[in-house]
Amino acid sequence: MQVVELIEQAVSGLGYELVDVEMSPRGRLLRVFIDKAAGVTVDDCVTVSNHLTRLFAVENVDYDRLEVSSPGLDRPLKKQADYERFAGREVQLKLRVPLGNQRNFSGVIVGMREGLVVVQTEEGAREFAFDDVEKARLVPKF
Numbered sequence: 001m002q003v004v005e006l007i008e009q010a011v012s013g014l015g016y017e018l019v020d021v022e023m024s025p026r027g028r029l030l031r032v033f034i035d036k037a038a039g040v041t042v043d044d045c046v047t048v049s050n051h052l053t054r055l056f057a058v059e060n061v062d063y064d065r066l067e068v069s070s071p072g073l074d075r076p077l078k079k080q081a082d083y084e085r086f087a088g089r090e091v092q093l094k095l096r097v098p099l100g101n102q103r104n105f106s107g108v109i110v111g112m113r114e115g116l117v118v119v120q121t122e123e124g125a126r127e128f129a130f131d132d133v134e135k136a137r138l139v140p141k142f
Contacts, residue, residue: 003061007032010055011048016040019071020078028064033071040070073140080112080130086138087111091119093136095128106139 004021011018011034022031034040034048049068056063077083077091092106105128107121116127117136 003030006055006059006061007052010051014048014051016044016048020076029067030063030065031067031069033069033076035071035075045069074137077136077138080115082136083109083112083117083130090139090141091136092139093117093119093128094134095132096134097132099128099132103134 003023007021007030008018011032016034016036019033019035020031021033023029032048032052034044036044045068049066052066052068055061056066075086077086077093087109089109090106091109092104095103095105097103105119105121105126107119107126110118110120110125112118112130113127115130117130117133119126119128
């Protein structure tokens with residue numbers, strides 16, 4: 001089983017959503033980003049960290065440091081379900097390949113429609129193929 005799959009199974013078993021996993025070269029540093037509907041607390045991070053530490057010992061996962069945290073206010077959108085969940089929120093996204101000489105777009109998430117991310121921009125509603133989105137992050141409101 002891959003390390004990411006192992007983490008996903010463990011985190012979801014504890015009642016959290018796995019947002020992202022970052023690994024340094026050769027897996028020496030593992031960063032795990034978790035979320036839940038009520039928000040993530042320090043105690044949640046400690047719970048997941050302790051569980052993963054024990055799991056990695058049993059599964060012989062070789063790493064030097066483990067960091068568990070919330071995804072932050074500028075949460076990355078990684079799954080199609082994220083675009084439905086955060087509909088109505090402002091987003092900045094970057095495409096893998098330019099669309100009309102432009103790779104960066106911002107606007108309000110409308111949702112998903114037939115595999116397309118729909119965003120209301122200043123120029124009107126735009127649709128982007130989900131697979132063409134390189135990065136997408138929520139824009140924090142203060």
